[in-house]
Amino acid sequence: MEQGVIVKGIGGTYDVEIESGVVPCILRGRLRLRDDRVLVGDKVEISREPGGEAGVVERILPRINELTRPAIANVNQVAVVFSVKNPPPNYLLLDRILVQAELLDLSCVVVFTKGDLDPAGALDMANKYAAISYPTVITSVIKSEGLDELRELLKGKISTLAGPSGAGKSSLLNALDPALNLETGKVSAKAQRGRHTTRSVELLSLGDGYVADTPGFSRLSMGTDQERDLQFAFPEFRPHIDACQFRGCLHRREPGCQVKEAVKTGEILPRRYEHYLILLEEAAPRY
Ligand SMILES: Nc1nc2c(ncn2[C@@H]2O[C@H](COP(=O)(O)OP(=O)(O)OP(=O)(O)O)[C@@H](O)[C@H]2O)c(=O)[nH]1
Ligand SMILES: [Mg+2]
Ligand SMILES: [Zn+2]
Structure with a gap:
């Protein structure tokens, strides 16, 4: 038995990252009955034929938590990502996401992207959230700023990005690791809103941690x-x-x-x- 993490699931096949790489797996029969309950982020045990390329998920290890939107298990950090400009931050949405994360007992970091578009404004926004006690970073993929700081904040964690479409989440991950080669979109000039370039949930391995790039996600419902x-x-x-x-x-x-x-x-x-x-x-x- 080998232990790994489900990083992607498409049509009954699950990519499981183990120490030596990613192994495509199917689910053991009795797990297939609860197919919809297997989530990206699940820690699992897999079996493989000696030398086999593919494997079988035998067991799902206990979860520390599960988010429904995005559907990920074992998340321990939310990186709230908003752009300084283009589009300008919707602070109610930003605070709403922070509150949702707090209520779920997740730690949060706040990232202001596109710092190049308004450096002074970015500093002002960042200072306000840093004063509340949130680790805060200003980034610019154009000027390669804030990337080391962010890498440090994501280290060793399973993080999910949360922020509106067009905030620059995928661009940011590409800047952290160009090998990811994620699709990024243009913010339409008219609506100043992104177009939901990112669609599926996938855990990307980054340093010794994982990050989920998510389609612009806004609200989990509050009970x-x-x-x-x-x-x-x-x-x-x-x-x-x-x-x-x-x-x-x-x-x-x-x-x-x-x-x-x-x-x-x-x-x-x-x-x-x-x-x-x-x-x-x-x-x-x-x-
Ligand atoms: N000036 C500037 N533009 C940026 C920066 N980062 C991203 N952008 C632009 O912002 C637009 C949207 O970027 P994406 O990375 O696709 O945004 P996203 O948050 O992944 O959007 P969704 O996948 O739709 O949720 C693109 O046109 C990027 O070129 C930055 O640091 N500075
Ligand atoms: Mg994206
Ligand atoms: Zn009071």
């Missing part, structure tokens, strides 16, 4: 039971929560709210607080 948890998905709120006058304060209109106080003093970015209120509204139970 309605997460109203209470939402505040903790904003790392900069955490030091203030216990100081609120009321236990169970949701930081809306309650008196003596220290989160709102921190917005006033500038410790919490007003925009982040506004996004909290929007997401809180969405997470409210409906009767």
Whole structure:
């Protein structure tokens, strides 16, 4: 038995990366019954005929987690990728993705791409997220900037990229490893939106880690039971929560709210607080 990771699955064949390379595998019969439950990112045991090119997936090892969109198992980091310009960042979407990742207990890094298009703006955006405590990097594939920093952040992890179409996710991975040769698209000048160049989910091996390039992905749905948890998905709120006058304060209109106080003093970015209120509204139970 050899251990590996499923890096790609197409039409019943799964590419499993083991130490010596990638082995195309089919599933052992009883696993085929739950074909849809086998995910890219799954750690598996495979068997092979001596010297055989192809193998059989015998067993799926326990997962640490599974994302539904994109469908990947065992992800431990989300790299949130937004361009500084062309298209400009949608901060509500950015914060939404961070919150979703926090609620799933995934660590996050924030990447601002196309730094060459607005270096000063990029720095301002990056500083704001770095202040919240997120590892943040500004990249430019044109100027080859930020690539070593990003490589360092992805090292040894299974990461998924998340960000809108046209943000430059595939371009970035190509810059990290030209051998990947991923297809990239043009941002249409009219709509300033990308065209979803990337379609399938695949784990790309990068250094000693893996990265999933994903089609511009936006929202996982948030359960309605997460109203209470939402505040903790904003790392900069955490030091203030216990100081609120009321236990169970949701930081809306309650008196003596220290989160709102921190917005006033500038410790919490007003925009982040506004996004909290929007997401809180969405997470409210409906009767
Ligand atoms: N100026 C500049 N343009 C870039 C940079 N990175 C990517 N682009 C351009 O942005 C466009 C979109 O890039 P992609 O890499 O295809 O974007 P994507 O995020 O993979 O898009 P989807 O696959 O649709 O989700 C392309 O025209 C790239 O040439 C950069 O660092 N600077
Ligand atoms: Mg792409
Ligand atoms: Zn409060």
